[in-house]
Amino acid sequence: MSGITKRTLLALAASSALAFGTLAFAQDKEDIVIGGSIPLTGVFAFAGVAIEAGIQDYLKILNEQGGIDGRQVRLAYEDTGYQVDQSVAVFNKLTSQNENMHLYYGDSTAFSRTINPELIRRNAMIMAGASFASEINDPENFPYQFIAGPDYSEMFSILLEYIAKEKPGARIVTVNSDSEFGRDPIESTRARAAELGLEIVEEIITPPGAVDVSTEVLKLRRARPDYTLFHGYILAPLPEFMTQAKQLGLETKFMGTFWSMDSSIWADVGEVADGFMGVMPYRYYYDEEEAPMLDRIREMRPEYQATGYMQGFLTAMLMTEAAKRTLEAGNELTAENLKASLNTIEDFDTGGIIGVPISVPGNTVPVGRIYQYDAADKRMEPVSDWISLQE
Amino acid sequence: MRIATANETYLADEALLSTRTQWAWMGILALVLIAAPFVLNNYWLYLACLVAINVASATGLNILTGYTGLVSLGQGAFMAVGAYTVAWLEANVGTPFFVNLVAGGALAALVGVFVGIPSLRVKGLYLAIATIGASIILQFFFVNWSSVTGGSRGINVAPATFFGTQLTTYFQLYWLFVPIAALMVLGAANLFRTRVGRAFIAIRDRDISAEVLGIPLLRYKLLSFAISSFYAGVAGGMWAYFFRSVSPESFTIVESIFYLAAVIVGGMGSILGGVIGAAFMTLVPEILRFGVEIASSYVSNAATLLSPIRTVAFGGLIIAFLVLEPQGLAEIVQRIRRFFHLWPFKK
Numbered sequence: 108m109s110g111i112t113k114r115t116l117l118a119l120a121a122s123s124a125l126a127f128g129t130l131a132f133a134q135d136k137e138d139i140v141i142g143g144s145i146p147l148t149g150v151f152a153f154a155g156v157a158i159e160a161g162i163q164d165y166l167k168i169l170n171e172q173g174g175i176d177g178r179q180v181r182l183a184y185e186d187t188g189y190q191v192d193q194s195v196a197v198f199n200k201l202t203s204q205n206e207n208m209h210l211y212y213g214d215s216t217a218f219s220r221t222i223n224p225e226l227i228r229r230n231a232m233i234m235a236g237a238s239f240a241s242e243i244n245d246p247e248n249f250p251y252q253f254i255a256g257p258d259y260s261e262m263f264s265i266l267l268e269y270i271a272k273e274k275p276g277a278r279i280v281t282v283n284s285d286s287e288f289g290r291d292p293i294e295s296t297r298a299r300a301a302e303l304g305l306e307i308v309e310e311i312i313t314p315p316g317a318v319d320v321s322t323e324v325l326k327l328r329r330a331r332p333d334y335t336l337f338h339g340y341i342l343a344p345l346p347e348f349m350t351q352a353k354q355l356g357l358e359t360k361f362m363g364t365f366w367s368m369d370s371s372i373w374a375d376v377g378e379v380a381d382g383f384m385g386v387m388p389y390r391y392y393y394d395e396e397e398a399p400m401l402d403r404i405r406e407m408r409p410e411y412q413a414t415g416y417m418q419g420f421l422t423a424m425l426m427t428e429a430a431k432r433t434l435e436a437g438n439e440l441t442a443e444n445l446k447a448s449l450n451t452i453e454d455f456d457t458g459g460i461i462g463v464p465i466s467v468p469g470n471t472v473p474v475g476r477i478y479q480y481d482a483a484d485k486r487m488e489p490v491s492d493w494i495s496l497q498e
Numbered sequence: 499m500r501i502a503t504a505n506e507t508y509l510a511d512e513a514l515l516s517t518r519t520q521w522a523w524m525g526i527l528a529l530v531l532i533a534a535p536f537v538l539n540n541y542w543l544y545l546a547c548l549v550a551i552n553v554a555s556a557t558g559l560n561i562l563t564g565y566t567g568l569v570s571l572g573q574g575a576f577m578a579v580g581a582y583t584v585a586w587l588e589a590n591v592g593t594p595f596f597v598n599l600v601a602g603g604a605l606a607a608l609v610g611v612f613v614g615i616p617s618l619r620v621k622g623l624y625l626a627i628a629t630i631g632a633s634i635i636l637q638f639f640f641v642n643w644s645s646v647t648g649g650s651r652g653i654n655v656a657p658a659t660f661f662g663t664q665l666t667t668y669f670q671l672y673w674l675f676v677p678i679a680a681l682m683v684l685g686a687a688n689l690f691r692t693r694v695g696r697a698f699i700a701i702r703d704r705d706i707s708a709e710v711l712g713i714p715l716l717r718y719k720l721l722s723f724a725i726s727s728f729y730a731g732v733a734g735g736m737w738a739y740f741f742r743s744v745s746p747e748s749f750t751i752v753e754s755i756f757y758l759a760a761v762i763v764g765g766m767g768s769i770l771g772g773v774i775g776a777a778f779m780t781l782v783p784e785i786l787r788f789g790v791e792i793a794s795s796y797v798s799n800a801a802t803l804l805s806p807i808r809t810v811a812f813g814g815l816i817i818a819f820l821v822l823e824p825q826g827l828a829e830i831v832q833r834i835r836r837f838f839h840l841w842p843f844k845k
């Protein structure tokens with residue numbers, strides 16, 4: 108035991124006891140806890156880390172303003188490695204350790220589905236998460252969950268509306284990965300495109316993790332689409348697609364959905380990424396339009412924050428707003444009351460995180476905007492107004 | 499070798515538990531298992547259920563890989579067959595959970611026999627790759643046979659019901675999974691007291707000699723695949739009732755590697771090894787969480803900073819045990835036993 112004397116050990120023990128003591132003190136009964144199964148390792152860690160930062164920052168702002176009804180809000184979270192069994196383990200651990208857990212952040216569609224019966228059974232918390240799966244947008248079967256943005260089908264609807272306006276009767280090819288994530292919006296997109304008078308000329312499904320896309324690009328060449336819509340990917344194999352299409356002289360415009368839209372992932376791709384478009388429900392960190400919340404974020408964090416950050420930030424904002432409205436109405440924080448309060452959110456000002464006032468009529472916030480990547484500036488620039496799917 | 503344990507009958511010689519001490523330990527284990535759900539909180543109960551499922555599957559793989567010497571990376575796919583069978587029966591037929599679990603096991607066993615056919619020609623790594631091939635084919639069916647499997651989205655599973663009571667809490671599921679897992683482990687232990695089990699071991703040690711001894715390789719290799727897959731199928735069925743949703747992404751090749759790792763870390767060809775290996779692989783990453791938790795009183799933002807270290811530590815522990823205890827974790831238990839056999843007379 109070189110260097111460590113009994114005294115240092117004692118001091119360590121005492122200080123940890125003290126730390127636990129203060130921790131216990133801080134965990135005053137009045138705290139409201141947001142639980143989180145968040146992927147801090149594994150394939151989705153890049154998003155998890157950003158999401159956690161977003162939630163923490165919003166809570167900091169909220170707590171500085173006095174929290175909810177004088178109660179502080181705290182995030183209790185653990186790493187899941189983006190694996191369902193670990194996500195459920197974390198859920199059980201955190202619910203066993205924290206009494207006042209009424210809000211929860213989940214990390215995947217599979218977790219949302221797996222934990223759903225338990226959420227209904229407990230009737231104690233509402234949950235949102237990193238999944239934008241269309242399946243969750245079903246208040247009947249997922250009564251206590253919501254998505255802080257449009258679901259994947261709605262994202263495609265927003266893209267299609269934009270296309271219909273820009274180029275009526277456009278020819279479209281959809282490229283989806285052969286996974287649950289990738290296949291999510293295919294059917295609804297078919298129907299929506301027909302309604303808008305757009306023609307889907309080819310539906311390409313790529314195997315998960317595919318790198319060689321030359322056969323798919325040949326299909327694209329035969330189809331000669333005006334727009335090519337990707338879904339079910341983060342980055343790969345989009346750059347490869349775009350490079351090969353450019354070499355073949357295809358004039359098509361490439362579009363993507365939320366998880367492909369972070370500008371930092373495109374920064375290393377270079378010139379070929381220029382002109383990539385997609386739907387984004389939130390503002391970017393560097394957006395220059397009037398937005399007090401973005402100013403605040405830039406003040407707290409001088410460096411660029413990814414889109415996952417905004418997602419976490421807005422999710423925390425909507426969750427805590429639901430809790431605030433429930434307590435203001437003098438109701439208990441049950442899942443039923445929280446969800447009802449969430450649905451009362453109408454024309455809500457997010458401080459510029461979303462550019463228009465939002466409502467949560469069901470399980471989603473069906474709003475988004477089309478952004479386009481500018482390779483010279485390494486930024487996403489807005490090319491449309493905010494598009495709301497609400498009637 | 500323990501002294502003063504001469505047996506007078508073959509029956510006594512073959513007994514699973516031969517000494518009073520062993521009986522006493524088994525009794526204590528049984529008592530602990532019975533008392534556990536009343537003491538543990540929801541989190542530990544969840545983990546106990548998960549360990550039970552993994553023990554069942556790892557024991558199955560141990561029969562195939564540890565005792566028969568046939569390396570398989572198809573355990574995850576066999577579990578998926580069981581899970582899908584249970585999900586489908588629960589949704590479309592509504593038979594009792596017990597029937598569903600057995601049916602899941604039976605169908606997995608049937609699939610296992612087909613997957614096992616190449617084992618007559620190839621061994622070792624070649625067989626492992628052949629089982630990966632079979633997993634890919636099965637995965638293709640799970641994704642594309644949408645009318646039965648629900649395609650890439652999968653199927654939701656209604657909770658198991660027992661005399662009209664829905665088994666939804668971990669407390670209830672514990673009483674379902676732990677006895678089933680215990681029964682399966684007991685079955686596996688007993689298997690190796692029979693002709694069939696000994697035939698498996700003979701094949702593992704030298705298949706040509708086994709054939710010379712009059713063991714039909716075809717029948718016994720396929721039988722080993724069938725039994726092992728049956729275990730996987732039942733474990734997969736329990737998994738389906740546990741997570742209540744089955745999709746093609748639930749059982750990937752990673753799952754198969756997990757079970758093979760559990761068997762190797764625990765101790766191949768040892769029933770205790772399969773059990774300890776499964777428990778180790780399931781519980782250690784969770785126990786390491788507490789390390790992160792303790793550190794969080796010293797480091798701010800510990801979860802974000804230390805979670806990657808947790809993953810590395812888990813990997814490091816696996817390597818450390820493989821290097822320091824190549825016979826598996828079960829060997830540690832054996833060593834402790836040997837120590838006490840001579841205690842206090844050992845120098």
